[in-house]
Amino acid sequence: MGSYLARRLVQSVFTLVGVSLVVFLVLRIIPGDPARLLLPEGASPEEITRLRTKLGLEQALPIQYLIFLRDAVRGDFGRSYQYDEPALGIVLEKVPATAELTVYALLFAILVAVPIGVLAATRRQTVFDYGTMGFAFLGQSMPSFWLGIMLILVLAVGLRLLPTSGRGTWQHLVMPALTLASFQMALIARLVRSSMLEVLREDYVRTARGKGLPARTVVLRHALRNSIIPVVTVIGLQFGTLLGGAVITETVFNWPGVGKLVVDAIYIRDYPIVQAVLVVSGTAFVLINLLIDLSYSYLDPRIRYA
Amino acid sequence: MAEALPTPIAATPAALAPGRVSRRPSNIRRLLRNRQASAGGLLILLMLLAAILAPLLAPWDPLAQQLSRRLEPPGSPIYLLGSDPNGRDILSRLLFGARVSLSVGFLSMLLAGVVGVVLGLVSGYFGGSLDDLIMRLADVQLAFPVILLAITIVSVVGRNVATIVLVLGLTGWVVYARTVRSSVLSLRERDFVLAARCLGAGHHRILLRHILPNTAAPILVVATVQIATMIVLESGLSFFGLGIQPPTPTWGGMLAEGRDYLSNAWWVSTIPGLAIMLTVLGINLLGDGLRDVLDPQLKDY
Numbered sequence: 001m002g003s004y005l006a007r008r009l010v011q012s013v014f015t016l017v018g019v020s021l022v023v024f025l026v027l028r029i030i031p032g033d034p035a036r037l038l039l040p041e042g043a044s045p046e047e048i049t050r051l052r053t054k055l056g057l058e059q060a061l062p063i064q065y066l067i068f069l070r071d072a073v074r075g076d077f078g079r080s081y082q083y084d085e086p087a088l089g090i091v092l093e094k095v096p097a098t099a100e101l102t103v104y105a106l107l108f109a110i111l112v113a114v115p116i117g118v119l120a121a122t123r124r125q126t127v128f129d130y131g132t133m134g135f136a137f138l139g140q141s142m143p144s145f146w147l148g149i150m151l152i153l154v155l156a157v158g159l160r161l162l163p164t165s166g167r168g169t170w171q172h173l174v175m176p177a178l179t180l181a182s183f184q185m186a187l188i189a190r191l192v193r194s195s196m197l198e199v200l201r202e203d204y205v206r207t208a209r210g211k212g213l214p215a216r217t218v219v220l221r222h223a224l225r226n227s228i229i230p231v232v233t234v235i236g237l238q239f240g241t242l243l244g245g246a247v248i249t250e251t252v253f254n255w256p257g258v259g260k261l262v263v264d265a266i267y268i269r270d271y272p273i274v275q276a277v278l279v280v281s282g283t284a285f286v287l288i289n290l291l292i293d294l295s296y297s298y299l300d301p302r303i304r305y306a
Numbered sequence: 307m308a309e310a311l312p313t314p315i316a317a318t319p320a321a322l323a324p325g326r327v328s329r330r331p332s333n334i335r336r337l338l339r340n341r342q343a344s345a346g347g348l349l350i351l352l353m354l355l356a357a358i359l360a361p362l363l364a365p366w367d368p369l370a371q372q373l374s375r376r377l378e379p380p381g382s383p384i385y386l387l388g389s390d391p392n393g394r395d396i397l398s399r400l401l402f403g404a405r406v407s408l409s410v411g412f413l414s415m416l417l418a419g420v421v422g423v424v425l426g427l428v429s430g431y432f433g434g435s436l437d438d439l440i441m442r443l444a445d446v447q448l449a450f451p452v453i454l455l456a457i458t459i460v461s462v463v464g465r466n467v468a469t470i471v472l473v474l475g476l477t478g479w480v481v482y483a484r485t486v487r488s489s490v491l492s493l494r495e496r497d498f499v500l501a502a503r504c505l506g507a508g509h510h511r512i513l514l515r516h517i518l519p520n521t522a523a524p525i526l527v528v529a530t531v532q533i534a535t536m537i538v539l540e541s542g543l544s545f546f547g548l549g550i551q552p553p554t555p556t557w558g559g560m561l562a563e564g565r566d567y568l569s570n571a572w573w574v575s576t577i578p579g580l581a582i583m584l585t586v587l588g589i590n591l592l593g594d595g596l597r598d599v600l601d602p603q604l605k606d607y
Contacts, residue, residue: 011442018446026458037462137594141587143538145545146561146579149568153576157569237448244451248542262454263546266461274458282449 019282078272098257117192139186165254343595349588417475422482430490
């Protein structure tokens, strides 16, 4: 376990360095002056010179990267010129709103999808199975921004049940969470079903049935627990998709989170914010996947990291 | 189960020479018999026809504005699917938009596929530190939400078809690389690879002639599903106003244009969204069917 942990930690550090390298390069692939890009459009020549010195733009690219890395580790991504505050602080301020949205969406997706997947697997080739899986297929084929717009059209504009945008009450949360959850919900339901079908064929499930355990116990204690690992893995890998979905969902519903912030920042070329968001979301992704890897041995005691 | 375990002889290329007696129906037949796959294939065929025949099928010029006929609802005698806020025919724009969506989707898939397959082959076959490096690169790629990376790069570099295809293509390689790598890992230990090596075949020849053909099935499955992903991503870019420049009609762009008119003209956003959904649904159905036929072991992602 110890050496596995060490190896995973080293891997995570490498990934984080890679993340910072990509963020660094994205703003330097364009011909022209990154200092100009990182400052508001009407910046004075003095300001540009000052930032050029700070970023070390006269130095070789590798040196520039080291400077970027040093600043990033200190949490210094420059000042947002739109808010005239350190970029990282502004981004972190918006994290709770995005966390609220993604956590509720994921919870909602899991709470709906896991029971559906289990029922579809145990009632294979029934109307329930075909119906829910067909619906899941549709859910996976819908662009989430379109689903969001359709929800607004029906629930807010048509039936006037829910507010179209903003954050505050639980009514504000319903449509964004549903929009963000739809893809994951479909994915998890299909995955739980196929994973359950596989596990239900295993010998220990037959043994459990043979012992005369009630079907409920067999399905929930023996089968579900063992079929959940691939699901957890995919949820971890899908976290990036979830963040991407948050960018879209927050834009559709004017949800004041990191996604809305970064899209607005991209439109007005407030690149310090964009840099900070890319690094923060990349770091969150790496940490979450590390935690998920480490949770496997808890979920399945057979997994021991040698 | 027994038929899934080929005898060693059957696994060698020589035994696959023409003239063998085939007991199993061909893959194409099995695909046609698969209801999901045929439904999906039919949908895609319709979309392709619509795209190819757009100039013949479109009742109006997709760019022609008739400002006196703005926002006509679907079913009007002049505009079958209604008109948009600029008084353009939605049906005609939909047909021409299919060309953009499908070709951007296909080209990005192709680019991602070439990059991903090459990296996956190299990674799985040579292993070692090269493998480590490529897999860490994959981790880095996955750490960024693709849509966020795409809108950032397109906003910096500028929005034209080449940039969009390049950005989408370069963000999509990971799935291929991982899939190909895992099949290469098992293939390289197989007897026919060993035999080829004993006969003096170089790495190049082994990879291209012996290993690559055997990874074709999973690649095909991944590629199919990736077209759908790319179409959705492209429409997402247009939705953020960073897709292909207007007035060229794209499905995502049409959908975004309708957002401001939800309360009085539901069709402007609804119809292009339906087109995207049907296309993606068709591709997903075909991809699922392909997987069942070609490679039952491949899992969902």
